[in-house]
Amino acid sequence: MRGIPLSLYDPLTSSGGGQQPGSLEMSGLANLGLTVEDSAGQQRPMLAEETPTIDNGLWRVFPDGRMETTWRIRENVRWHDGTPATAGDVEFTARLEQDTEMPWRIDAAYRFVESVRATDARTVTVTWKEPYIRADMILPAVLPRHLLESTYEQDKGAFLQLRYWNTEFVGTGAFKLKQWEHDVRAVLVANEQFVFGRPKIDEIEVRFLPEVQAMIANLLSGTVELTLGNNASLEQALQVKDQWEQQGRLIPGSSGWQNLNPQFLNPNPPILLDVQFRRALYHSIDRKTIAEQLAYGYSDQADSNIHPSFAEYRYIEPQIVRYAYDPRRATQMIEELGYRKGSDGMFRDGAGQLLSIQIMATGDDTNSKPTFAVLEYFRAIGVTPDPEIVPNQRARDLEYRANFRSFALQGGQGYGPDGVRALLSTDARTAERNYVGGNYVRYMNPQVDALIGRYFTTIPFNERMGVLGQLVRHTTENLIWMPLFWRVVPTFMHNRLREVP
Structure with missing residues (x-):
């Protein structure tokens, strides 16, 4: 990926000046949210067992205009340190995401939210002040309460300096952090306890390359096999395409x-x-x-x-x-x-x-x-x-x-x-x-x-x-x-x- 990310938590990396190319993709390797949007624009359940809908009864609209969505956390979801993921993690993350003292952008959905409550160890109920068409898209990443809550409540200044955000990151994703070298790379290894089964790839090295030319050099040398995010202009990519066509392919995609x-x-x-x-x-x-x-x-x-x-x-x-x-x-x-x-x-x-x-x-x-x-x-x-x-x-x-x-x-x-x-x-x-x-x-x-x-x-x-x-x-x-x-x-x-x- 091009650029130097601050963290494996994308909202922190992208908190200033817009999206960091490849940050969202890298974060998705290491951590899960309640759902993820698929190629058809539908919300596919990840940490949640089901995506709330009117039909399945998990999304209810009341006569007074308020709403309620219910999320059930999958069984056997564990953080990379072995701790079970719970509804308490979701409730804590929702509180964190709404904190105006934090550097990340607050999801506009929260202006419609009345409360986010863990009603038992695996169930979260979100109460909405009024109808909201994207109520099934809340919390695209969830954070571990057991590792973060104490520091957050005691010292918010120290909270953002925690090594958790990079060198000691713990998520629920298919890959867990093995090594973080500041300004150089992150090494991720297969999560044996991943809720959807062990991934087929054993290890992924994500290189942080500050300049496009460095990315191109790594690509042509065979060191890089996949680019994440908007790494190069189309002109630069087309120049590289002919030199790389024996090894791989260029995939142009629409993105904003x-x-x-x-x-x-x-x-x-x-x-x-x-x-x-x-x-x-x-x-x-x-x-x-x-x-x-x-x-x-x-x-x-x-x-x-x-x-x-x-x-x-x-x-x-x-x-x-x-x-x-x-x-x-x-x-x-x-x-x-x-x-x-x-x-x-x-x-x-x-x-x-x-x-x-x-x-x-x-x-x-x-x-x-x-x-x-x-x-x-x-x-x-x-x-x-x-x-x-x-x-x-x-x-x-x-x-x-x-x-x-x-x-x-x-x-x-x-x-x-x-x-x-x-x-x-x-x-x-x-x-x-x-x-x-x-x-x-x-x-x-x-x-x-x-x-x-x-x-x-x-x-x-x-x-x-x-x-x-x-x-x-x-x-x-x-x-x-x-x-x-x-x-x-x-x-x-x-x-x-x-x-x-």
């Missing part, structure tokens, strides 16, 4: 979107808050050409946060406001806002100050290349470009990453139908929230909050699609997000590996 996040909290320049200016900038970008050039025919331009492959797409498609590439129109719209071009062809305001737009992005090709491509389109219409490439040492600096000046180019947050939760005001990355949250744009709108609440609490599908359509209309009409193209993530897999999900 490449998106421009506008800054809605004290942006610079302030004109960014004017939707006409955002529309002008968006008209100036030839997104289709960027997609063709950077995704080599594997992708297309994006017009909303919902990919056409989602079942919900056909219901919300009429609500999408689309913007054609039209640099002449873009120039006219900026002039209408009072800006004029100087002798150098660049826009200035009434005081003679250059109209400058910053885009913050990480230095990997996946983010930096579209950043520079977009900035060149801005330059072409007379807007001064200002790239801000995030230094590696500041990648997890939450305050720095939240306070980008104009735009941040990122993928991930906001993608898909449920991605609308990334616009919740309570999830904005503000100082009051220690810059933690999925609302990267820091857009705060009570009406939008109310619509999001309705979306996640409306059980009938067609009615829910009507609410989602309103949200899509609002985000595209007002350019709360500015989608560029669908992200393609290449994975390399050695020919000797089979049935790897």
Whole structure:
């Protein structure tokens, strides 16, 4: 995997600046949650015996609108140290996940939760304040109460420094930690007591490679047989493909979107808050050409946060406001806002100050290349470009990453139908929230909050699609997000590996 993870617990590793490539996959090797989402988008039970549904009686909706989901922990689930996993572990993890003093993002589901109670050693009851459509997706990872609770309650500062998070990690997954070398690798071995049976692979070494070139070198030398997460750009992967085709295969997969996040909290320049200016900038970008050039025919331009492959797409498609590439129109719209071009062809305001737009992005090709491509389109219409490439040492600096000046180019947050939760005001990355949250744009709108609440609490599908359509209309009409193209993530897999999900 590319990058240096902090822990085998993904929420801790990914607590700053977005998802760490490969962290979620590595965490899944060592630990389980109540369920996991399969390739069809269904929740498959893992620690739980069954996924709650209306039909099996484990998901109940009451006349007053409240709900209750019941989870039964499988028999013979044991932590890697041999201790039985219990409902108490689930209850403790739910308390931990809701603690605002912890660095990880709080799951939006908890705003609907009234309580999480262990009713016996193997049964957990979650009481919901109101209906919630994803009540079967709570707690994707569970932590061991017997190892963590005492320190957590006595000294939260020391809690995050525990060796448990890396060198002494204990989970319930198919593989248990044998060795953790900081900044180098993790060695995992088969868990003989795994609840689904001993895995067929005896040992896995996950290498932490800070640079893409190091990953490519390890791949070509035969040292690496499978890549985890978004390790390389598609361009880099295609260059390697021909050299590696005798050993393995390249698997291109769709994984989110490449998106421009506008800054809605004290942006610079302030004109960014004017939707006409955002529309002008968006008209100036030839997104289709960027997609063709950077995704080599594997992708297309994006017009909303919902990919056409989602079942919900056909219901919300009429609500999408689309913007054609039209640099002449873009120039006219900026002039209408009072800006004029100087002798150098660049826009200035009434005081003679250059109209400058910053885009913050990480230095990997996946983010930096579209950043520079977009900035060149801005330059072409007379807007001064200002790239801000995030230094590696500041990648997890939450305050720095939240306070980008104009735009941040990122993928991930906001993608898909449920991605609308990334616009919740309570999830904005503000100082009051220690810059933690999925609302990267820091857009705060009570009406939008109310619509999001309705979306996640409306059980009938067609009615829910009507609410989602309103949200899509609002985000595209007002350019709360500015989608560029669908992200393609290449994975390399050695020919000797089979049935790897």
